[in-house]
Amino acid sequence: MGAWTASASNHREAPITALDHKADITDLYAFVSYDSQQVAGETPEKVTMILNVDPFLEPANGPTLFPFDPAILYEIKIDNDHDAIADVVFQFRFTTEYRIPDLYTAVAGIGANGAANPTTGAAVVPPQITSFQSAGLNLRQSYTVDMLDVATGNVTPITGGSGAPFYACPANVGPRTMNYESLFQEATYTANGGISVFAGTVDDPFYIDLGAAFDTANFRTLRSGIPGVLTSFEDVVVNQNLAPDMVSGFAVNSIAIEVPIAMLTSTGMVMAPTSPEATIGVWGTTSRQRMTVRSAPNPAVNSGAWSQIQRVGNPLINELIIGIGNKDRFSMDEPLNDMQFAGYFLDPPIVGVVEALYGGALAVPAAPRTDLLPLVTYAPPIAAAGTPSGPVADLLRLNTGVSATPPAQQKRMAVLAGDNAGFPNGRRPIDDVTDIALRVVVGGVLAAPFSGYNADVNGRLGDGVMWNQGGYRSQFPYMQSCPSGRNRRHLDPGEVGAGVRD
8 A cells, every 4th residue: 555645633723613612623533443452464343433522621621621512413424335425424412411500510529438517527528539420420421322324314323231321531620539540441331233432531632733833834943954854763753752742731522433344334344455345434523403592591492403513534634725714614515515625635725835934945746736636535545446536525534444553563654654554544543644744745745756856855844743642542442531630731842841852
């Protein structure tokens, strides 16, 4: 599988979601499931899909913390016949309850027995929260999951064996109040049909020198002496960040589902990677009902058809490719209609901006950028030869027949580094989509050779952030624990421990 295309992540990238954080999708991941006992070449069995929403959550920001919005319909959609129309849809809806409505905060707890009023002896603080039944878990969210077969209209509820509700793991407010790890484990459910689900507030797995990126690509100068260009040595350093991960210490709300591959393909079977039926397209959406009536002091009442607020397929398409005047239109439209945005795909404005900033030190390919077409069609090397290309559409394409790479062998540059189980063949949390985007979209490595191309510049572009400071789990749901609200750290430029090379 040869190297090819790129992009990154979507934190408050469009005007509509900058004003509606709860509906803002930060990242979408879809990959063949792996675990710490993974053996290279194992036959794929399941696919994990993760939809992260509500960016830059500060774990210390009480008292309500960061519940999912019960007014939003969260969906993960799968196209399995290459027409950019959903064939299988997983729908998530949340419900909030306040179990101690007179308490000032969403969660409270201390010790094994709680705390009492020293004068009256009356119980005042519940015991530390260790489960979803703990008394101190005041704001508790449950959710439902439904699997929709679009062709037949059949809806299959995804339920646990006991029939008990699925609960969402709350933010990690701190070690006195809760045993977050216990809640995280309890919130990881095995459901009917071999499906697993998780929802909750977790560490944001995305990593980037965000301040440098949006200071008009003011990337830091590393050993190469050229801003935003890594040396060959730096490019293989994966255990040390050379620039600050500015998403460190922040949390995000995560919805994860692991599904047998046979439920996703058009054949109902696990297909070989050389089969056209092996490749699916995945995207996520958030939607609100069209009518909201607010009659204070009563709660808002929502009604009417669902209206899409945002969608995400490939990372960073909306954030760095689509013009800001069209970002809302892109967010609310369907992938099937993406031909209207083909001008952005074939001549991304960001390329010209970065080229100008480098003042001749970086040559870029001339438009139209046909080397980027595989990003928005079903094409080799991700899809098998002979797969219908389908319409131009922003979908995260995943060849479900490609075996997962064992965690210890995964490479942050994924397909560009010969690790064919990562981006852009789907996307894993570990994949360094920022550096991949810089090299493919801006550096034009897939269009090489062209006039002025320099592999040591075009092929070494990077922001210097190589991994997520919070790390990852090596099994479902793969997200790492939410940072402690009491003890979290945000790593700043120049700070000791921020990974900035002296």
